Amino acid sequence: MDYKSEVEAIDALSASYHTIRKEISKIIVGQDDVVKSVLISIFSNGHCLLVGVPGLAKTLLVQTVANVLDLSFNRIQFTPDLMPSDIIGSEILGDDRNFKFIKGPVFSNIILADEINRTPPKTQAALLEAMQEKCVTAAGVTHALPNPFFVLATQNPIEQEGTYPLPEAQLDRFMFNVFLDYPSFEEEVNIVKNTTGNKVADLKRILTAQQIAYFQQLIRKMPVADQVLEYAVKMVAKTRPNSHYSTEAVNKYLSWGAGPRASQYLVIGAKCHAAISGKYSPDIEDVQAVAKPVLRHRIVRNYKAEAEGINTEKIISDLF
Incomplete structure (x- = not known):
């Protein structure tokens, strides 16, 4: 990208972000x-893990984001009989009597893992290497995935029959755990109005894969003050029961706290939140803005918290 300075590049990222939001709002209301x-x-x-009841446009949101960002997109419907080879691909015997690797749907820029908790742990684990290493291994051969590569998974929180809870190791691979709530009355009126007529939205493609990769590196380069970084690390340390920084509520209601990956994502997320807001360095408010989606799936409540109805949102809010 031909920007004169990193300051100018951050301004361009902020402008692009607001343009993207405007385009997405043509399809997604609220x-x-x-x-x-x-x-x-x-x-x-x-x-990113999206948790919400059916019908809240989780799939439509991911498809819309892929279209606006001009990225390749594949949707994988997770079912109890899904096998790892259905995700990463498999080797077949070709006409020349040699084995060749047929790529699975994971070879795309954006993967929508729909209802990820409906498949057994063996198949869920097939995504682990892809999410962490950005590559997959089949028959001893490693295959690189496209760059950029994102997994946006959806999960239904109310229908637990026939589901397999995500292992903690896999949950930790998700930067954010985002809750989707019902739309307001006015938003639902607009949704019904937009989706029951013959109106077709014309989406513009705002950024390419190359531009996204550039902005990812730009965010990594953003400076962060020591006190902001220490605030993020201390917030994560507070979630660990019986540690030096833990609060009374954490000791009382949590059986397990967040690991170092939470600190990393808090800082990276704060940098990005600052950049899209037009700031050139994150502050404590940026850390707090991303704290809930970063921490809510990394802390484990104990039986006392469940019995008293203490949810993770309240525990995280108290950390501020």
Whole structure:
């Protein structure tokens, strides 16, 4: 990208972000915080888990983001009989009697892992290497995935029959855990109005894969003050029961706290939140803005918290 300085590049990122939001709003009504979190995770080179009841446009949101960002997109419907080879691909015997690798749907810029908790752990684990290493291994051969590469997974929180909870190791691979709530009355009126007529939105493609990769590196280069970095690390340390920094509520209601990856994502997320807001360095408010989606799936409540109805949102809010 031909920018005279990093300051000018951050201004361009902020402008692009607002243009992207405007385009997405042609299809997605409301859900502003959700759209913001998804875009922050993409620019931060992280993965995002979307949790919400059916019908809240989780799949449509991911498809719309892929279209606006001019990225290749594949949707994988996770089912109990899905096999790892259905995700990463497999080797077949060709006409020349040699084995050749046929790429699976994971070879795309954006992967929508729909209802990821509906498949057994063996198949869920097939995504682990892809999410962490940005490559897959089949028959001893490693294949690189496209750059950029994101997994945006969806999960239904209310229908637990026939589901397999995501292992903690896999949950930790997701930068954000984002909750989708019902739209307001006015938003639902607009949704019904837009989707029951013959109106077709014309989406513009705002950024290319090359530009996204550039902005990802730009965010990594952003300076962060020591006190902001230490604030992020201390916030994560507070979630660990019986540690030096833990609070009374954490000791009482948590059985497990967040690991170092949470600190990393807090800082990267704060940098991206600052950049899209037109700031050239993150502050404590930027850390707080991304704290809930970063921490809510990394802390484990104990039985006392469940019995007293203490949710993770309240525990995280107390850390501020």
